[in-house]
Every structure is written in structure tokens, then in C-alpha cells.
Amino acid sequence: MIDSIAGGNLVSLATLSQRAIVEVLDTAESFVEVNSRAVKKVPALKGKVIASLFFEESTRTRLSFETAAKRLSADVLSLAVASSSVKKGESLRDTINTIDALGIDAVVMRHSSSGAPVQVSRYVPHVRVINAGDGQHQHPTQGLLDAFTVRQVLAARAGTSGRESGSELFAGLNVLIVGDIRHSRVARSDIEVYTRLGAHVTVAAPGTLLPPDIAQWPVTVATDFDEALATADVVGLLRLQKERGSGAFVPSLGEFTSTFGLTSRRAELLRPETIIMHPGPMNRGVEIDSQVADSSAAVIEQQVRNGVPVRMAVLYLTTAGTTLESGSND
Amino acid sequence: MTNPTLVIRGGLIVGPLESFLGDVLIADGRIVEVGPSVTAPSGALEIDAAGCWVGPGFVDLHTHLREPGKESAETIETGAFAAALGGYSAVVAMPNTEPALDSVAMVGYVLERGKLAAVDVAVAGAITIGRQGEQMAPIAKFAALGVRLFTDDGNGVQDAGLMRRALTYAQPLRVTLAQHCEDESLAQGGSMHEGASSSKLGLIGRPAIAEELMVMRDIELVRLTGCSMHFLHLSTERSIALVLEARAQGLPVTCEVAPHHFTLDETACETFDPEFKVHPPLRTAADVAALRAALRAGVIDAVATDHAPHTPESKDMAFDEAPPGMLGLEQAAGLTLEALGGAEADPQVFFSVLSRGPARVAQMREQDVRVGHSAHGGAVSVGEDANLVVFDPKAPYVVDRDKLASRARNTPYHGRTIHGRARATIVRGRLVQLEGNLQ
Numbered sequence: 001m002i003d004s005i006a007g008g009n010l011v012s013l014a015t016l017s018q019r020a021i022v023e024v025l026d027t028a029e030s031f032v033e034v035n036s037r038a039v040k041k042v043p044a045l046k047g048k049v050i051a052s053l054f055f056e057e058s059t060r061t062r063l064s065f066e067t068a069a070k071r072l073s074a075d076v077l078s079l080a081v082a083s084s085s086v087k088k089g090e091s092l093r094d095t096i097n098t099i100d101a102l103g104i105d106a107v108v109m110r111h112s113s114s115g116a117p118v119q120v121s122r123y124v125p126h127v128r129v130i131n132a133g134d135g136q137h138q139h140p141t142q143g144l145l146d147a148f149t150v151r152q153v154l155a156a157r158a159g160t161s162g163r164e165s166g167s168e169l170f171a172g173l174n175v176l177i178v179g180d181i182r183h184s185r186v187a188r189s190d191i192e193v194y195t196r197l198g199a200h201v202t203v204a205a206p207g208t209l210l211p212p213d214i215a216q217w218p219v220t221v222a223t224d225f226d227e228a229l230a231t232a233d234v235v236g237l238l239r240l241q242k243e244r245g246s247g248a249f250v251p252s253l254g255e256f257t258s259t260f261g262l263t264s265r266r267a268e269l270l271r272p273e274t275i276i277m278h279p280g281p282m283n284r285g286v287e288i289d290s291q292v293a294d295s296s297a298a299v300i301e302q303q304v305r306n307g308v309p310v311r312m313a314v315l316y317l318t319t320a321g322t323t324l325e326s327g328s329n330d
Numbered sequence: 331m332t333n334p335t336l337v338i339r340g341g342l343i344v345g346p347l348e349s350f351l352g353d354v355l356i357a358d359g360r361i362v363e364v365g366p367s368v369t370a371p372s373g374a375l376e377i378d379a380a381g382c383w384v385g386p387g388f389v390d391l392h393t394h395l396r397e398p399g400k401e402s403a404e405t406i407e408t409g410a411f412a413a414a415l416g417g418y419s420a421v422v423a424m425p426n427t428e429p430a431l432d433s434v435a436m437v438g439y440v441l442e443r444g445k446l447a448a449v450d451v452a453v454a455g456a457i458t459i460g461r462q463g464e465q466m467a468p469i470a471k472f473a474a475l476g477v478r479l480f481t482d483d484g485n486g487v488q489d490a491g492l493m494r495r496a497l498t499y500a501q502p503l504r505v506t507l508a509q510h511c512e513d514e515s516l517a518q519g520g521s522m523h524e525g526a527s528s529s530k531l532g533l534i535g536r537p538a539i540a541e542e543l544m545v546m547r548d549i550e551l552v553r554l555t556g557c558s559m560h561f562l563h564l565s566t567e568r569s570i571a572l573v574l575e576a577r578a579q580g581l582p583v584t585c586e587v588a589p590h591h592f593t594l595d596e597t598a599c600e601t602f603d604p605e606f607k608v609h610p611p612l613r614t615a616a617d618v619a620a621l622r623a624a625l626r627a628g629v630i631d632a633v634a635t636d637h638a639p640h641t642p643e644s645k646d647m648a649f650d651e652a653p654p655g656m657l658g659l660e661q662a663a664g665l666t667l668e669a670l671g672g673a674e675a676d677p678q679v680f681f682s683v684l685s686r687g688p689a690r691v692a693q694m695r696e697q698d699v700r701v702g703h704s705a706h707g708g709a710v711s712v713g714e715d716a717n718l719v720v721f722d723p724k725a726p727y728v729v730d731r732d733k734l735a736s737r738a739r740n741t742p743y744h745g746r747t748i749h750g751r752a753r754a755t756i757v758r759g760r761l762v763q764l765e766g767n768l769q
């Protein structure tokens with residue numbers, strides 16, 4: 001376990017200790033204030049070059065990262081590589097070496113293949129690598145911003161600050177994650193971050209959308225979805241890829257909605273204080289009804305808003321301390 | 331030009347039933363004398379075999395030579411060099427070239443090119459045209475050229491009806507069909523073993539059941555047709571148990587295991603390094619232990635490398651985009667020795683799985699009807715073709731991917747210390763390799 005991401009990479013939450021996670025959350029909290037200023041900018045990463053390298057299309061995550069980098073005064077090289085490296089006929093190593101040759105301090109990357117950021121971190125060990133989502137593996141900043149949002153809501157209710165509370169608000173918290181756990185990088189990152197902070201995680205999904213070895217995961221599998229909803233403190237929904245509903249994994253999207261969708265009818269089972277979350281983009285009417293998504297229990301927009309300070313924290317911690325090697329140093 | 335007379339001095343000569351210390355004299359491509367101390371003619375080249383095992387040259391049932399089509403990864407010439415360094419005197423070239431070895435012309439091409447190689451090159455013909463699993467390849471014509479093994483390796487024949495017909499067609503020809511057992515309806519899209527590691531890594535798995543189900547199916551097809559069948563690179567405990575059970579029932583089935591499957595497990599993939607991607611995939615630690623136990627028990631017919639060269643650029647892709655396969659020829663014998671217990675291993679079992687067993691499966695022994703290649707997997711006795719290896723079971727060395735004879739670099743063993751290395755390889759009486767140097 002790593003106790004701090006300072007000066008390091010962020011490719012997975014699986015190797016971060018509770019201390020490392022809390023450090024990110026606390027740092028993010030100090031950046032929240034920057035985002036409410038008239039001049040939303042601090043010079044923390046002035047002179048640093050951050051490449052934003054998206055092999056897989058994404059508008060939200062990309063905008064969030066680039067906004068975060070700019071608010072830290074970093075220069076952003078934005079490179080859309082929205083086709084797979086195979087289709088381009090160039091190896092992953094060649095692609096990253098080319099970008100590295102431009103002179104970069106960090107790369108924020110998304111890739112449709114699990115593990116691509118891990119490989120890149122081996123190809124360019126002097127560059128900090130921040131995973132913005134890789135295949136079905138990890139989406140670390142989503143996990144961190146989800147935990148940050150939960151802590152923010154709970155701290156406000158308790159009349160304290162997140163930083164004051166550390167990880168204690170997560171002790172014994174019941175987090176229910178619903179939907180396509182098997183193919184979800186968000187689920188993998190969320191499960192890591194919540195369990196590390198002391199929460200109890202339950203998952204609910206059709207059998208085909210659970211990983212085959214779910215019994216070995218540090219989670220409880222809900223046998224009765226409705227019952228699990230009634231005892232949940234946090235309900236995290238996942239986007240159901242539409243192609244999963246074409247009969248291969250579930251017979252139809254309609255059947256998924258009727259069995260595992262958070263319909264407005266089913267939302268009546270929730271306690272009033274239960275927090276409803278979704279990483280976006282939502283399939284309204286599939287995993288979540290519009291009325292539920294727009295209700296006061298849903299913190300979906302707050303999650304998006306928190307994406308910026310959390311990503312500022314990650315960029316700052318990983319990249320601020322690094323310097324381009326220069327021969328003039330003693 | 332005739333080759334110089336060779337004399338191998340003072341090694342442990344490993345026959346099929348017993349071993350003894352002595353010398354082997356080789357002239358005109360044959361073993362001419364074996365004894366405690368032979369007298370060599372003047373000018374004979376002496377090979378010091380003190381502390382070494384002397385036995386029949388290794389035979390690899392499963393070599394991807396990549397020629398024709400992927401000469402940037404390997405050629406028949408460079409693959410044969412790798413084989414010679416590994417102690418092999420013969421390899422069976424797999425048919426998944428581009429184009430596939432599915433025509434008389436392509437099979438003939440590889441056999442002809444193979445005659446110029448450092449080791450004997452036999453060919454496995456495709457079972458179906460283009461290895462597409464739809465239409466049978468000219469199996470009888472290939473058999474007339476000397477082909478004894480047939481496979482669509484890389485793919486298993488998915489269609490049970492077609493596989494049944496191929497077995498029925500092949501049975502009277504006295505050839506063996508070899509299967510890459512993975513049911514694609516279960517394995518498709520997967521890039522590593524389905525289990526705890528794949529689940530954590532978010533990589534789609536190729537489950538054990540994909541292999542085992544096809545092993546079960548094919549055993550029943552062998553029972554039905556009576557055709558002999560060889561199971562390629564079995565990787566799970568259950569697969570081995572199924573084949574052993576079928577053999578105990580008298581069915582004509584044989585099997586091989588690959589060094590990577592009894593050396594590495596699924597956790598190697600947790601680095602996302604595509605060097606560890608292979609089909610069938612690296613399995614669980616329990617499977618590795620079961621394969622090693624089966625090897626030590628002497629119930630496995632052959633260790634086969636599945637030597638699969640790939641260019642660096644193709645392996646510098648994301649894990650799920652990179653091609654499966656890894657090099658094996660140069661390290662296989664050392665890893666086999668390690669699995670059998672190191673220098674304390676039973677040399678009879680060692681030569682059984684690396685030479686005599688595979689030579690039997692490939693019908694390359696003296697008593698087999700052979701076309702175009704010498705006899706392999708012999709007893710190290712007078713009159714035999716001199717295909718021999720002098721193997722040092724104690725020699726330690728560190729694997730360096732930049733010092734391989736293979737054109738490719740995709741070894742999963744880079745940096746690993748392996749004990750046991752071929753000191754000399756002799757093919758048809760010619761010294762092709764001595765102490766790691768090609769001759």
C-alpha cells in the first residue's frame with residue numbers, strides 16, 4: 001500500500017492506503033474555495049506541462065481534468081486520439097514516446113484497454129501518469145470524487161468539515177452499488193475507496209453483470225434488491241452500456257429496469273437521508289428514473305462539480321514536486 | 331563434405347531404461363560406438379560431457395516458425411537456431427503461417443526450406459483450409475509428403491461435426507489430429523485466465539471451462555472414431571485428469587504441456603505486460619502445481635514449447651490488443667528440469683518428455699515410417715541417426731532477451747536465472763551448437 005501519491009502516479013486505487021486517500025480528499029477540500037473565487041486560478045503548477053491523452057472519447061472527464069489543470073496554471077496539451085492505437089497502426093509505446101518528446105511533466109490518459117496507463121508508466125517512467133479511466137479496470141478520480149462528495153454531504157449534516165472528520169464518517173456506512181459491476185471501472189474504484197475508508201459495500205446486479213469471482217470481493221451481494229435499498233446510506237448507480245441489454249447479458253433493457261433500475265416506485269423504499277449518486281452520463285429511464293435523478297436526494301451535479309477540485313488535488317500532489325531534469329542542478 | 335568424427339566424453343548416457351557413464355562416438359551421421367571408454371580416431375572433435383547428461387536430441391511438437399508471412403518475427407532459419415541452442419534436434423512447425431500450411435505448395439515450401447535449417451523441421455498441416463474450421467485441408471496429400479500431425483493451432487476446430495469428419499477421414503491414414511482446446515463461445519474476447527486476477531484487472535477472461543469442455547468433447551469423438559488425437563498445451567488440472575482417464579480406458583490420446591503453463595501463473599498478468607499474454611492463458615497456482623506434479627509422475631507425453639515469436643511493436647500494444655504467445659525454445663529444457671526437481675530430477679523422465687515422448691507422438695522415431703527427416707528420440711545406441719544433446723543439468727544462466735537466437739524478443743523469462751542448459755546439440759552427426767555458440 002502506498003501512503004501518499006505525492007510525486008507518484010495514480011493508476012489504480014487498489015494500492016492506496018486510507019491515509020493516501022484522505023490526503024487527496026483533504027487537498028481537494030482546500031481547492032474547493034479556489035473554484036468559488038472571482039479569479040479561479042492558483043500558480044501551483046505554473047510552468048508544468050500536462051498532456052491530456054484520450055484514446056477513448058469522453059467529454060465530461062476530459063473537460064474536468066483540463067479545467068483542473070488550467071486552474072493550477074499548468075499548460076495543457078490536449079491530444080484527441082479517439083481511435084485505438086491498433087487502428088492507427090502505431091504501438092502504444094511509440095505514441096507515448098512521441099508525446100513525451102514534446103516535453104511533458106504528466107499525462108492524463110483514458111484508454112479503452114485495461115492497464116494501458118500501467119504500461120505507459122513503464123514506457124515513460126519520468127512522466128507522472130494519471131489514469132482517467134482504463135477499460136474495465138479503474139477510474140481512480142471518479143472513485144475519489146465519489147468519496148469526496150459523500151464526505152462533504154455527511155460532514156455538512158454533522159456540522160463539521162470533511163477535513164475535520166477524516167475518514168470517521170465512513171465507519172459503518174452502508175454503500176449500495178447497483179448495476180453492471182462486472183464491466184465497470186467505476187465500480188472497481190468505488191469499491192476500493194469506500195472499503196478502504198471503512199464503509200460496508202453491498203452490490204446488486206443480475207448474475208451476469210457480477211464478476212465470476214464476486215465471492216472473493218470484499219463486498220456483500222444483495223439477495224433482495226428492495227431490502228438492500230431500505231438499509232442503504234448511499235446508493236451508487238452505474239451506467240448500463242446499452243449493448244449489454246441486447247440479450248447477451250440481460251434479456252432486455254426493460255427487464256433490467258424492472259429488476260435493478262432505481263425507478264421512482266422503488267425510490268420510495270429509500271430512507272429520506274439516503275444519498276443517490278451516478279457517475280454520468282445517465283441513461284434516464286434505464287438505470288434511473290428522471291424523477292429520481294432530479295430529486296433532492298440525488299447529488300449527481302455535486303459529483304460533477306467536485307470533479308474539478310479532486311482532480312486539481314490529484315494533479316497537484318502527483319506533479320507539483322517533479323522537475324524536468326536539467327544538467328545545471330548540483 | 332563429410333562432418334568430422336565426434337566423440338562425446340564422460341557423460342551420463344541416458345537410455346530409455348537405464349543410465350551409465352561413458353562415451354559416444356559419432357561418424358557419418360550415425361552413432362558408431364557407445365561404451366565406457368571409446369577410442370576415437372585422430373582428428374576427432376572431442377566434446378567434454380563431464381557432469382552432463384547425454385541423450386537423444388529434444389523434439390518440439392509445437393514451434394511457430396512464422397515463415398512464410400511473418401519473417402519480421404521469426405524465420406525457419408532463426409527458429410531452428412533457437413531450437414539448436416535449446417538442445418532440440420527437431421521441431422514440428424505449426425501451420426498458422428500467412429498463408430496457412432493448408433496446401434501442398436505451402437507444406438512443401440516449409441519442408442524444403444527446413445532442409446537447410448540447423449535442425450530437422452517436420453510440419454504439422456492444417457486440419458481445415460485457412461484454419462477457418464469450415465472445409466477440410468488435403469490431409470491425405472499431406473500424409474503422403476510425410477506429415478503426421480494436423481492441427482488448426484491458434485484456433486480449435488469449433489464445429490463438432492467437422493471435427494468428427496476430420497477424425498474419421500484421418501483415422502485410416504495413421505496420422506494424428508492435434509487440437510488447440512478452447513471453445514471460442516466461452517473464450518472469445520478474453521485475454522487472460524478468468525479468475526481473481528482478471529476480475530481485479532478488468533480484463534475479460536478465457537475460462538478454464540473453455541479448454542476443458544473441448545477436451546471432453548474431443549475425447550468422446552476419439553472414442554467414436556478411433557482416430558489418434560494429441561492434446562496441445564493443456565493448461566488445467568482438470569484437462570490433464572480427463573486425458574489420463576481417457577488413456578486409462580485405452581483411447582489413443584496423448585498430451586503435451588508447455589513450460590510457461592507449469593512455470594508461471596495468472597498473477598504474472600497483473601503487471602499488464604503483454605509478454606505474459608498467451609492462449610490458453612497462464613492459469614492458477616493450483617494448476618501450475620498440478621502440471622508439475624503430473625510431469626514428475628511421468629504421465630505427460632511431452633513438454634512442448636508453443637514457441638511463438640512476435641515483433642516488439644506488436645507486443646507494445648495494450649494487453650487486450652497485443653497478440654498472444656511467447657518464446658520458448660531456448661529456455662524450455664531448463665524450465666522442464668526445474669519442474670522435475672532440478673539436478674536431482676530423474677533423467678529418464680527428462681528425456682522422455684523432451685525427446686522420446688514427442689518423437690513418438692510426431693512419428694519421428696527409427697521404427698516409424700518417415701519421409702525426409704532422420705530418426706529422433708532414440709536410445710543412444712549404435713547404428714542410430716546421431717541426433718543428440720549434451721545437457722548440463724547444473725549450468726546456471728540469466729535469460730537476456732537481447733541475446734536470444736530468435737529474431738523476436740518476447741520472452742517472459744527476461745532476467746530469470748535458469749539452471750540447466752544444452753552444452754552441445756548434434757543433428758545428423760553434425761555439431762550445430764556448442765556452449766551457446768552456433769557452429
